[in-house]
Amino acid sequence: MRKKIVAGNWKMNKNVTDAQQLMIQLLRYKNNNATNCEVWIAPPALYLTMAKDVFDKGQVGVFSQDMSAYESGAYTGEISADMLQSIDAKGSLIGHSERRQYHNETDAQCNVKVKLALDKGLIPVYCNGETLEQRKAGQHFDVVKTQTETALFTLTADEIKKVVIAYEPVWAIGTGETATPEQAQEIHAHIRNIIAAKYGQDVADEISILYGGSVKPDNAKEIFSQPDIDGGLIGGAALKLEDFSKIIEGFNA
Numbered sequence: 604m605r606k607k608i609v610a611g612n613w614k615m616n617k618n619v620t621d622a623q624q625l626m627i628q629l630l631r632y633k634n635n636n637a638t639n640c641e642v643w644i645a646p647p648a649l650y651l652t653m654a655k656d657v658f659d660k661g662q663v664g665v666f667s668q669d670m671s672a673y674e675s676g677a678y679t680g681e682i683s684a685d686m687l688q689s690i691d692a693k694g695s696l697i698g699h700s701e702r703r704q705y706h707n708e709t710d711a712q713c714n715v716k717v718k719l720a721l722d723k724g725l726i727p728v729y730c731n732g733e734t735l736e737q738r739k740a741g742q743h744f745d746v747v748k749t750q751t752e753t754a755l756f757t758l759t760a761d762e763i764k765k766v767v768i769a770y771e772p773v774w775a776i777g778t779g780e781t782a783t784p785e786q787a788q789e790i791h792a793h794i795r796n797i798i799a800a801k802y803g804q805d806v807a808d809e810i811s812i813l814y815g816g817s818v819k820p821d822n823a824k825e826i827f828s829q830p831d832i833d834g835g836l837i838g839g840a841a842l843k844l845e846d847f848s849k850i851i852e853g854f855n856a
C-alpha cells in the first residue's frame with residue numbers, strides 16, 4: 604500500500620531559535636502520539652543539520668526545499684544532492700511553484716534534479732500544478748500532464764515508484780482558497796492515470812500523490828479522504844504545531 608504522508612514546507616520562515624523550538628515541539632508530539640501517516644518537514648537549508656540532530660531516530664523525515672541540478676563545484680548559493688545525502692536527509696522538494704515563479708525553474712531542470720536525487724538515494728517530492736489563468740482557460744489537465752511527463756517520464760518504472768508527487772495548484776497556495784476535495788481528487792486521479800498509461804497500473808498505484816494549497820486543520824480530513832490523495836504538503840499551517848498536528852490527525856479514524 605502506498606505511503607500516507609503529511610509534509611510541512613516551512614519556506615523562508617523562522618529564525619534559528621524559533622525553528623529549533625518548533626522541531627522540539629514536533630518531536631515531543633511524535634513521541635507521544637501514534638500517527639497514521641509519515642511526517643516530514645522541509646525547513647530552510649540552514650536548519651537541515653539541526654533537524655537531523657533533533658529527529659535523530661528518524662521520527663520525522665528531513666527534506667530540503669530545493670537542491671542543485673549540478674553535482675558539485677562553482678554554483679554559489681546552491682546545495683547539492685551529495686550534501687543532502689551526507690547528512691542523511693530523506694529527500695528534497697523539487698520544482699515547487701515558488702521556485703518556478705521566482706527562479707524560472709523549468710520541468711526540464713526538474714527532470715535533471717529528480718534523476719540526480721534518485722541516483723543519490725534521496726526521495727524527490729516533485730511539485731506541479733496549474734496557475735489561475737491556466738485553470739480559468741480550462742488547461743489544467745494538459746498543464747499537469749505536460750509537467751508530469753517532462754519531469755518524470757525519462758525514469759524507469761523502478762525509479763518512478765520512489766518519487767512522491769505533490770499537486771499544488773498555484774492559485775491555492777497561500778491564498779486561503781483551497782481546491783475542493785473533488786477538484787483535487789480529479790487531478791490526482793488524472794496524474795495517476797497518466798502514469799498508469801506509461802508504466803502500468805501497479806506502478807501508478809504505488810506512488811504517493813500529495814495535495815498542497817491552503818490545507819488547514821478544518822479541511823485536511825476531507826481532502827485526505829479522497830481515494831487518490833495520499834496526504835498533504837503544508838505551507839502556512841505547518842508553522843504552528845497546533846495546526847500541523849491537527850492536519851496530521853486528519854488521517855485518524
Ligand code: 13P
Pocket residue numbers: 612699771775776777778779815816817818836837838839840
Ligand atoms: P500553503 O499551505 O501556505 O498554501 O502552502 C502550500 C505550499 O506551497 C506547500 O509547499
